[in-house]
Amino acid sequence: ERENQSPMSDSELIALCLLPSILALLLVFILIQRKHQTRFKLNLPPGHAGWPFLGETIAYLKPYTATSIGAFMDQHISRFGKIYRSNLFGEPTIVSADAELNRFILQNEGRLFECSYPRSIGGILGKWSMLVLVGDMHRDMRIISLNFLSHARLRTVLLREVEQSTLLGLSSWKENCTFSAQDEAKKFTFNLMAKHIMSLDPGEAETEQLKKEYVTFMKGVVSPPLNFPGTAYRKALRSRSTILKFIERKMEGRVRRMKEGGGEESLREDDDLLGWVLKHSNLSTEQILDLILSLLFAGHETSSVAIALAIFFLQSCPRAIDQLREEHLEIARGKKKAGETELNWEDYKKMEFTQCVISETLRLGNVVRFLHRKALRDVRYKGYDIPCGWKVLPVIAAVHLDPLLFDHPHHFNPWRWQNKCTSNPRGQSSRDSLSSTPSSSSCPSANYFMPFGGGPRLCAGSELAKLEMAVFIHHLVLNFSWELAEPDEAFAFPFVDFPRGLPIRVQRHTLL
Numbered sequence: 001e002r003e004n005q006s007p008m009s010d011s012e013l014i015a016l017c018l019l020p021s022i023l024a025l026l027l028v029f030i031l032i033q034r035k036h037q038t039r040f041k042l043n044l045p046p047g048h049a050g051w052p053f054l055g056e057t058i059a060y061l062k063p064y065t066a067t068s069i070g071a072f073m074d075q076h077i078s079r080f081g082k083i084y085r086s087n088l089f090g091e092p093t094i095v096s097a098d099a100e101l102n103r104f105i106l107q108n109e110g111r112l113f114e115c116s117y118p119r120s121i122g123g124i125l126g127k128w129s130m131l132v133l134v135g136d137m138h139r140d141m142r143i144i145s146l147n148f149l150s151h152a153r154l155r156t157v158l159l160r161e162v163e164q165s166t167l168l169g170l171s172s173w174k175e176n177c178t179f180s181a182q183d184e185a186k187k188f189t190f191n192l193m194a195k196h197i198m199s200l201d202p203g204e205a206e207t208e209q210l211k212k213e214y215v216t217f218m219k220g221v222v223s224p225p226l227n228f229p230g231t232a233y234r235k236a237l238r239s240r241s242t243i244l245k246f247i248e249r250k251m252e253g254r255v256r257r258m259k260e261g262g263g264e265e266s267l268r269e270d271d272d273l274l275g276w277v278l279k280h281s282n283l284s285t286e287q288i289l290d291l292i293l294s295l296l297f298a299g300h301e302t303s304s305v306a307i308a309l310a311i312f313f314l315q316s317c318p319r320a321i322d323q324l325r326e327e328h329l330e331i332a333r334g335k336k337k338a339g340e341t342e343l344n345w346e347d348y349k350k351m352e353f354t355q356c357v358i359s360e361t362l363r364l365g366n367v368v369r370f371l372h373r374k375a376l377r378d379v380r381y382k383g384y385d386i387p388c389g390w391k392v393l394p395v396i397a398a399v400h401l402d403p404l405l406f407d408h409p410h411h412f413n414p415w416r417w418q419n420k421c422t423s424n425p426r427g428q429s430s431r432d433s434l435s436s437t438p439s440s441s442s443c444p445s446a447n448y449f450m451p452f453g454g455g456p457r458l459c460a461g462s463e464l465a466k467l468e469m470a471v472f473i474h475h476l477v478l479n480f481s482w483e484l485a486e487p488d489e490a491f492a493f494p495f496v497d498f499p500r501g502l503p504i505r506v507q508r509h510t511l512l
Helices: 010-041 070-080 099-107 119-125 135-148 151-170 181-198 205-221 232-260 264-269 273-280 285-315 318-338 345-349 352-365 396-400 462-479
Strands: 083-088 091-096 113-115 178-180 373-375 379-381 384-386 391-394 480-484 503-508
Touching: 070 083, 091 099, 099 391, 099 396, 119 205, 119 232, 119 285, 135 273, 135 285, 151 181, 151 345, 151 462, 178 181, 181 205, 181 273, 181 285, 181 462, 205 232, 205 285, 232 273, 232 285, 273 285, 285 318, 285 352, 285 462, 285 480, 318 345, 318 352, 318 462, 345 462, 352 462, 462 480
Parallel strands: 091 391
Antiparallel strands: 083 091, 113 373, 178 503, 373 391, 379 384, 480 503
């Protein structure tokens, strides 16, 4: 009977071998279909995907005046609402101009959302940069920065360094000469951060060489990530390498002097960030290099733009300059009467209207326009679904320029920060009020004022940035009057920049 059974044919053997593969493909197909069905059931915000791969990125990044949200955002909000979907930076994206959602995103960092910048940013700033790190490593790096930028250190060492750098920068301003206020602001903040981070003295050959490399580096950070010969991005990568070698040589010298017992120079260097990190952290050489570079970038670029914006907004608001002079003259007279020359923390606390000017400059100018995040899991908010893995862009500028939160949001009005919410829930106060600024928790609009981000990733240098602006304004209004030498205004590229460098002409005066 066994002899009568025919052997299995070749076709049957092939079919038997292919059966598991066919079943596996069928299973995958069913899972994909279910996934698509689930996605189909999601209530995604309205929106438009744009072109394949590029999506709407080119239109989104098209330059516009920094005191606006740009035509792209304006049109999309009008058409789709404050929460809409798009395709940006090569990924499906939820864009939020909604104040409550933005706050929700930032407060849920690490739980529902995570920082997610384009790879090109990590490629040029470094994988250990605080800007791109997430989770425990970001927390550890941020703690190091916060410890170094402690309140006690701000009151003593940093306040003195900021004032010295301010006076050095302003001393070069010549009567009736035309120069770039933006370049002067950049020079001031670079010299300050170089001193603060690595004890580099302004004007020294090594400081000037580092500044030259840093300028090339910055041009690449804000350029398209095209890694080809001759491109700004390729040049920036070379400058990054040069800068890191410079920092590493400084590190090696520090370590060597620490082993040899130091001396007076070593004690002075212990007071900067590099010395502090070497003594109080267990970071690797690569981590320290990326940390130093990222803090040089963050501390220089944002503060310099904010100072340039303040100079720009104030020149068109003489009433604000008059009130600032009044405030700072009172401080200066008190210093003269006490026989003191350097500002102290009590003087800084008296700069109440100055803080209103700083807040309004940051609100209207929006140095940081939007943030990059991604959803860690499916999130439902206000009836909309945000799918896991999608990019999420909380647009800070759109909230700061929202007429429902700030009356006449496109007008420079530092008085709106006085007596917030006493009579007006949108933050506008009487123009004649001279009282001090209350805490941010007293006003709904102030709760959505986030020039330094928010949540666990709140900028570690926010207090230093405000200190820099206040001290610079103090000496600026006491010693100079200024006007625009030619028309210019800030544009968002999306980084904020003055196309002509903000050319100004100054007149020196003495008020004491």
